[in-house]
Amino acid sequence: MxxxxxxxxxxxxxxxxxxxxxxxxxxxxxxxxxxxxxxxxxxxxxxxxxxxxxxxxxxxxxxxxxxxxxxxxxxxxxxxxxxxxxxxxxxxxxxxxxxxxxxxxxxxxxxxxxSIAPRSILKKQLDLLAEQNLNCFAASELEYYLLENTYRQAFEQNYHNLKPAGYYLEDYNILQGTRNEKYTSAVRRHLKDSGVPVETSKGEFGLGQHEVNVKYSEVLTMADNHVVYKQCLKEVADVMGLSVTFMAKFVTDQAGSSSHIHMSLWKDGKNAFVGDQEFGPVKGSDIFRWFLGGWIKHVSDVMPFYAPTINSYKRFVDGSWAPTRLAWSYDNRTAGFRVVGRGASLRIECRIPGADCNPYLAFAASLASGLDGIKNKIEPPECFIGDIYAAAHLPRVPYTLHEATALFENSEFAKSTFGIEVVEHYSHFFKSEQQAYDKSVTDWERRRYFEQI
CATH class of the missing domain: 3.10.20.70 (Glutamine synthetase, N-terminal domain)
Structure with a gap:
């Protein structure tokens, strides 16, 4: 900086x-x-x-x-x-x-x-947090696909037959990571030199899919770093004759790209999630428990802030590393809410947001939900042990933007938290996105109906 x-x-x-x-x-x-x-x-x-x-x-x-x-x-x-x-x-x-x-x-x-600007919406929640003498540390884990096509080539090819920078699933694979190190090392260096501290980089579960993780920070700083991160990666790719995409679901049969959110609340220099009483496999305070309870309860009220596009919802597939049901568990990647760490590192990871989210809105939704949990002492459900994908009885995340927008627009929680002006403005925004898609003729329709209908 x-x-x-x-x-x-x-x-x-x-x-x-x-x-x-x-x-x-x-x-x-x-x-x-x-x-x-x-x-x-x-x-x-x-x-x-x-x-x-x-x-x-x-x-x-x-x-x-x-x-x-x-x-x-x-x-x-x-x-x-x-x-x-x-x-x-x-x-x-x-x-x-x-x-x-x-x-x-x-x-x-x-x-x-x-009031409707994304950064303003987050700062309003931070003001409410400060009134309780709390502050929030957060991190967002952004995933993306790296492609050997330039952005112009991808556009001229109508985004068909693009060549990923990898030809097998490379999750944690050092060899394939080395092949892309020219690009990845450049973005790590530029992020670090631009005030965004980098921790690690690795291959992910899709062909050409990667992740560069940056260090956690206070939540507003993290949101700022998130948008700088995306701009840096896109512009470095552009200069190098490559392209990256942060679409939540880039290819139908490949893993989606997430933006997992890690959060913890702090007070007087200490992690306020840490407590004395036993809560499942971790020692969590009342603040931890109620924050988790509120965060889970209000997912449907604020879902478009986590998943803002038509494409966002195509990521929510069972067995795909993306969450499909509302439950929490300890260190369990089938959960929408994965509790990780112990002591000062105890935090909640929300695995619902995709890489296409606006971080200011996603962080604001997370904080607002958790703060309401603390205010109203909302208890979370029982800690789930096992494969949550197989737990058909659990409530599901909204599965379409149309469904999520209707829930958001009619949510009394969203209206009281963000204000009617914000809810009306963003409801119109999400509806306009849905309408643009509804009027568009897709490749899927042509492949399915052109000859056979």
Whole structure:
């Protein structure tokens, strides 16, 4: 990370010329501007900059979507204010003479934060957490597929017949990992040099599937690191003539890509999940138990924040390493909630989110659910022992975006937690995504019906 003084010196020495001033849209993509470094110091650092508020109403193709109250043609698509969070200032080492800073979005008229912006939604939960003298440490484990095609080639081939950077299942396999080390070592180095501390990298269960794990941190920092991570991996791949995808389910018969969330709450410098009484195979406090209970109970209320796209739900297949039922267990990868660690390392791993999630929304949903568990002393179900995929009696995760959106839109918990404005805004967003898919003719339909119907 860069201190302001360090940044100024690098600009003075000609080592930095450009600043990427960015925020995430609903999809978790970085949006923003490139700003001259000297202009950033003169103006943007203190005064911020402007962006069109349509960016919080577009679809994946950047088309403005009608039906939002927040911004529309009638209101003229005005501006919001992008306010740099100077604590996120870093050198983007994979880019030439470039730094990056992440922004909060403020309303131009009221100067208050935009309540529907993903980072604002997470920060609201952090304010509630702070009221209880708690803070949260988190990590997100991002998986991705590495392909030997460029992004342009993939586009021109209509994303057909792409060549994965591996030809057998390579989970933990060092030999296949070595074959991709030119790329993987580059992203490890660039992440580390850009303020995102890296722990490990490894092959995963799909052809060309990999994972680079970064160190846990306070939850807002982790969300920021998550979006920097994705941007870095995509842009390094682009330069090297490769491509990566963070689709939750890239290939029908291959493993999906997850973003497992690890969380623990801390108080007075100690892990608040650790307790004296025996709870299953681990010693968990009341806070641990109730947080877990709330997190499990409210999955269906906030599911689109974990699984925001049509593709997200194709990952939830029994026996695929993705969870399909709502249960917890100790160190059991068939569970939606896997409790791991002991003592200071005791934490809850939620295995539901896919690699396509927006981390600010996924972390906000996780915290809100757990905090409600603490507030209302929600007990979790019994610890499950065995193969949860085979436990047909357990409740299932929502299996389609359509189902998940309806549950979210009608959830009293979501409305009271995030506010009606947020729920209405994101319900419209998820519905628009569903409608775009419903109107599209797919390859599956052509293969199935073209000749045989």
């Amino acid at each position: 860069l201190t302001l003084e360090g940044f100024k010196q690098l600009v003075k020495d000609g080592m930095l010329e450009t600043v990427v001033v960015a925020f995430t849209d609903h999809y978790g993509r970085l949006m923003g501007k490139r700003v001259d470094a000297e202009f950033f110091l003169e103006t943007v650092l203190d005064s911020g900059t402007h962006g069109c508020n349509y960016l919080l109403t577009t679809d994946m193709t950047m088309e403005p979507v009608p039906g939002y109250n927040y911004a529309n043609w009638e209101l003229g698509y005005g501006d919001f204010h992008m306010v740099p969070d100077i604590s996120t200032l870093r050198k983007a080492s994979w880019l030439d003479k470039t730094a990056m800073v992440l922004c909060d979005l403020h309303n131009e008229k009221t100067h208050q934060t935009e």
